[in-house]
Amino acid sequence: MPADVPPNLPPDQSMTCHEFTDFIMAWLDGELPPAQKAVFDEHMDICGDCVRYLENYRKTVALGQAAYAPVTEKALREEVPEELVQAVLAARRLGRD
């Protein structure tokens, strides 16, 4: 089921683990309508496995975002190789002439 289409569930109906998984991103983005959000939240109260899956998912996003961040002070300033600077400037001069 598409990740951003609100589940077509009546508010009094419960959600399966499969539906829960499909709607995780919409829930994290705050895009679930209130009635569906309530059903999603209710599923979390009864399903430890889905709670663990959701936590893994959140951690995955956070790890992805941190995966390319500089760890040390030294790496904070991204350096551009001098040869690349000169190559770009030379190509510009060439293009103008």
Place this chain on the structure above:
Amino acid sequence: MPDTDHPADGLSEAALLEGLVQGDGAAYEQLVRQQGGRMLAVARRFLRRDDLAEDAVQEAFLQAFKNIARFEGGSKLSTWLHRIVVNACLMRLRKASRSRETSIEDLLPRYGADSHRLEPAGEWVETGEAAAELREQQELVRASIDKLPESYRNVLLLRDIEQLNTAETAKLMDLSINATKIRLHRARQALRQILDPHLRADAR
């Protein structure tokens, strides 16, 4: 990263732009020195090879120079250049992708007839904060992202790493908004699956 600036060396952004439009060589050099490193980091993430990344950055700069008069100042120069280099990388990847993409299905959760996931989720360990440990974890995550089928990897990079919004990502990937959201959700699920054996507390 897109919207952060190093402290400006030399000219202010307005004066820099003016210099660029006037064809001032010093302004061009300042732009390349200020923005080149960040653009190179972006290109390395997408292309994974230094030589290809440097080519893409050079191409992006030349394209930017050609269109500098059309830069309207609605965004920062750094944001504008970020979009140009991302686009240059995606064009290169598109040209280079010769075979059909591998399927993502094997990396998505499987469900039983009762709609429960067949493989129960486990708790993940917390990582320590020592630099060596963080670096090791970053390497694991980057290698895992590299295992995603390319179009999923690209959507994940654009949304979660380059911080583009869904509409911008959809446009660059030539996908609908809905398809972009589905692809990001699947890419994250697949990445979770790849990381799982390495991070499960009960597997250590």
